[in-house]
Amino acid sequence: AQSVSQHNHHVILSEAASLELGCNYSYGGTVNLFWYVQYPGQHLQLLLKYFSGDPLVKGIKGFEAEFIKSKFSFNLRKPSVQWSDTAEYFCAIQTGNQFYFGTGTSLTVIP
Amino acid sequence: DAGVTQSPTHLIKTRGQQVTLRCSPISGHKSVSWYQQVxxxxxxxxxxxYEKEERGRGNFPDRFSARQFPNYSSELNVNALLLGDSALYLCASSFYLSGGTETQYFGPGTRLLVL
Structure with missing residues (x-):
């Protein structure tokens, strides 16, 4: 069965540090890839998405992600995090009419 | 513009009862998805x-059912509630495009507690 793995369950960084959150999936066919963010007390919001084309995609708030097909990965990056980036981050894939989410990574940014 | 709306926001039920959750999609979106978040x-x-037809189904028992109305709003029904059904139920709407390149927008969720 398809699955999405987020290996970092909880990440703590200081402001201005660089961020990379891992996301790997298991599915051999065509996938659409997403990163969602859930800020404290808010609902899930789309950060960025990949359907096709340039494997390096840029999203909102300075986030970007790179799709590496050979590694089945879609890691999320940000060069310099801010306290306001404290949130839960979810990686998700779409295969046909099915959607799969990872278990999430909780990011805490210390001022 | 109004986002995805869900009602009620919170709900408490007892084991064995039935529950109906409601979702209104973003205007113009014809596809609605339901998620359970423990x-x-x-x-x-x-x-x-999508367009009142079921397009996809996850690995949930038949106690879970849903439907979509002509105005594209949707209901999720859960029968014979179990303690393990306690969760946040999320609705997401999307403007479905051919080839499956859709982006889902999520509502705030309904938090269900089963006692």
Missing amino acids: LGQGPQFIFQY
């Missing part, structure tokens, strides 16, 4: 409906 986990896909 505390500490990511959302688990339950159903997707």
Whole structure:
């Protein structure tokens, strides 16, 4: 069965540090890839998405992600995090009419 | 513009009861999906409906059912509630495009507690 793995369950960084959150999936066919963010007390919001084309995609708030097909990965990056980036981050894939989410990574940014 | 709306926001039920959750999609969106999010986990896909037809179904028992109305709003029904059904139920709407390149927008969820 398809699955999405987020290996970092909880990440703590200081402001201005660089961020990379891992996301790997298991599915051999065509996938659409997403990163969602859930800020404290808010609902899930789309950060960025990949359907096709340039494997390096840029999203909102300075986030970007790179799709590496050979590694089945879609890691999320940000060069310099801010306290306001404290949130839960979810990686998700779409295969046909099915959607799969990872278990999430909780990011805490210390001022 | 109004986003995805869900009602009620919170609900408490007892084991064996039935519950109906409601979702209104973003104007112009014809596809609605339902997810269950247990505390500490990511959302688990339950159903997707498009133009009132079921397009996708996750690995949930038949106690879970849904439907979509002509105005594209949707209801999720859960029968014979179990303690393990306690979760946040999320609705997401999307403007479905051919080839499956859709972006889902999530509502705030309905938090269900089964006692």
